[in-house]
Amino acid sequence: TASGVTSRVSIDSNGVEGNKSSSSPSLSSDGRYVAFSSHATNLVPGHMNQSVDVFVHDRDTGETTLVSKNSSGSEGDSDSVRPAISADGRYIAFDSFAENLVNGDTNDDPDVFVHDTTTQDTTRVSVNSDGNEANGRSLAPAISADGRFVAFHSFASNLGGDTNDVRDVFVHDTTTGDTSRVSVRSDGAEGNEYSVWPAISEDGRHVAFFSRASNLVSSDNNDADDVFAHDRETGETTRLSVDGAGTEGNNDSRTPVISGDGRYVSFTSLASNLVPGDTNKESDVFVHDQTSGDTTRISVDSTGIQANSSSTGPALSADARYVAFDSFASNLVADDTNGVDDVFVHQYLPDPPPSTTTTSTTTTVPPPDDEDFFTDDDGHLFEDDINAIAAAGITRGCNPPANDNYCPDDSFLRGQAAAFVRRALDVPASATDHFGDDDGNIFEDDINAIATAGITRGCNPPANDRYCPDDSFLRGQAAAFVRRALGLP
Known part of the structure; x- marks a missing residue:
């Protein structure tokens, strides 16, 4: 049936409408x-x-x-x-x-x-x-x-x-x-x-x-x-x-x-x-x-x-x-x-990002754009990956406002992780303030958005009233973020 078409199904096999409810x-x-x-x-x-x-x-x-x-x-x-x-x-x-x-x-x-x-x-x-x-x-x-x-x-x-x-x-x-x-x-x-x-x-x-x-x-x-x-x-x-x-x-x-x-x-x-x-x-x-x-x-x-x-x-x-x-x-x-x-x-949950095609539990990002976005990752092991996510709008760089560097070997902060995940999944904004330690932080909006979407729970269980935006983002935490973000079993 074409998109937008409404059809009646409480009919007989010849299309005659039912005579009762x-x-x-x-x-x-x-x-x-x-x-x-x-x-x-x-x-x-x-x-x-x-x-x-x-x-x-x-x-x-x-x-x-x-x-x-x-x-x-x-x-x-x-x-x-x-x-x-x-x-x-x-x-x-x-x-x-x-x-x-x-x-x-x-x-x-x-x-x-x-x-x-x-x-x-x-x-x-x-x-x-x-x-x-x-x-x-x-x-x-x-x-x-x-x-x-x-x-x-x-x-x-x-x-x-x-x-x-x-x-x-x-x-x-x-x-x-x-x-x-x-x-x-x-x-x-x-x-x-x-x-x-x-x-x-x-x-x-x-x-x-x-x-x-x-x-x-x-x-x-x-x-x-x-x-x-x-x-x-x-x-x-x-x-x-x-x-x-x-x-x-x-x-x-x-x-x-x-x-x-x-x-x-x-x-x-x-x-x-x-x-x-x-x-x-x-x-x-x-x-x-x-x-x-x-x-x-x-x-x-x-x-x-x-x-x-x-x-x-x-x-x-x-x-x-x-x-x-x-x-x-x-x-x-x-x-x-x-x-x-x-x-x-x-x-309730955000749409998958336009640049991502999901099949089963495997996510495929399109090949990197020909453009070289940053000057400090030339020849780096992850240069193609960095250019790909920059082309998709997921990263903007590490030295605003110029943002001509990516800093590929620097530690990754929890606030930056929130921004990455939000942009990657196009998570909608949230008016709910989930944590007490990110007020005024550059990534506060990103943090609240992914918290509302259930991707993060905080950094101090069981209270989980803090996010610790300036702490390093650990690989184990990254696994939890990705699992929740993609709804993996």
């Missing part, structure tokens, strides 16, 4: 396949069940197919909703009240299923590791990129060591058949209150959810819903609805979404203490960086001014560069006079 879209990574739920009865031939069903539309071929059906092709006998599609569009998870999608469904509760659009098999995943059906409702699936792992929350008590009598979050491995609970403390102890609405990283390792439990992490004393992430590889559970210093939120935080690599989690919160200057007394949208520990408010205008009404419902791009959300605020953009809820997109 459709909602809850889920998109494959390339945008070709769109899964959605619909009340419409005319999207596929022979649709007779008068229930809400899940469909998938192929935007290349125009074909619309029923998903909420059993492996023999018979449509479900009750409502099916909340689809979640794998990256390639092959696997679609959904929850359903239907009792005829698999054999032996006798629990009289909604279950979570996965439909394979290639084999046409439908499998129930809200089962324990022995394949026994859940003895309570299971809802709200999230699926890994390859479709192997499906997270969901469930009222069931028989999915594995569950004695807390509240909703928990589980992950089912469709390859091994194992079902594991992830709404647990880092030592495996179960939560003492409900945990719901999971989001899962592309590889299935990281699962975010929100919970009322007060025992998933230490010092949880706010008596509020919090957002957590569980690392299925290490077993560690971390609270994310905290400020940059780790202080817990003073109100409810909910509805997490997670980036592809699991590093970033966006969520909605009523807390007023997650960032400085939150005085609007409204729900806001935030992003927490699990690597840097920073929490950033997203529901602001392009200059950083807070929203004048509530913001909710975040959606996060796989690379975490963009966060979409809905808001009643009228001051996020100019000329917002409609008085209704609108959808906005905020750029």
Whole structure:
């Protein structure tokens, strides 16, 4: 589809519009396949069940197919909703009240299923590791990129060591058949209150959810819903609805979404203490960086001014560069006079630099310009590299205002490093003053910009209230800068 074109996908394979409402879209990574739920009865031939069903539309071929059906092709006998599609569009998870999608469904509760659009098999995943059906409702699936792992929350008590009598979050491995609970403390102890609405990283390792439990992490004393992430590889559970210093939120935080690599989690919160200057007394949208520990408010205008009404419902791009959300605020953009809820997109992470092409984790800088920018690096081992980054505008020299020298053998200062990284990645300016020892420093703006972007944390952990701009920049620190800047795992 051409750039800028809006097309309707809740149509039948001949392009005829649905005769009733459709909602809850889920998109494959390339945008070709769109899964959605619909009340419409005319999207596929022979649709007779008068229930809400899940469909998938192929935007290349125009074909619309029923998903909420059993492996023999018979449509479900009750409502099916909340689809979640794998990256390639092959696997679609959904929850359903239907009792005829698999054999032996006798629990009289909604279950979570996965439909394979290639084999046409439908499998129930809200089962324990022995394949026994859940003895309570299971809802709200999230699926890994390859479709192997499906997270969901469930009222069931028989999915594995569950004695807390509240909703928990589980992950089912469709390859091994194992079902594991992830709404647990880092030592495996179960939560003492409900945990719901999971989001899962592309590889299935990281699962975010929100919970009322007060025992998933230490010092949880706010008596509020919090957002957590569980690392299925290490077993560690971390609270994310905290400020940059780790202080817990003073109100409810909910509805997490997670980036592809699991590093970033966006969520909605009523807390007023997650960032400085939150005085609007409204729900806001935030992003927490699990690597840097920073929490950033997203529901602001392009200059950083807070929203004048509530913001909710975040959606996060796989690379975490963009966060979409809905808001009643009228001051996020100019000329917002409609008085209704609108959808906005905020750029959280900077664009890759124009001079850099990123493939996987390897960054390639174009060949150096023919121009020789400095006089003191002739014949130097790194002369070509120096000319290349000078041509790209990343360095300006070491002897302003002339800047005809690069000083290739001088020590590199932390302030200079901030400027290099900011120019290389085109990191946007930030109004937040992160450190107390860089006021008036020539690199102060660069330091604040990369701190807001989560590239630096400071020089004096755990306080990290100083940057030490005039200290030497060590090779180990350089590694940390580059890793955070490029989002390397």
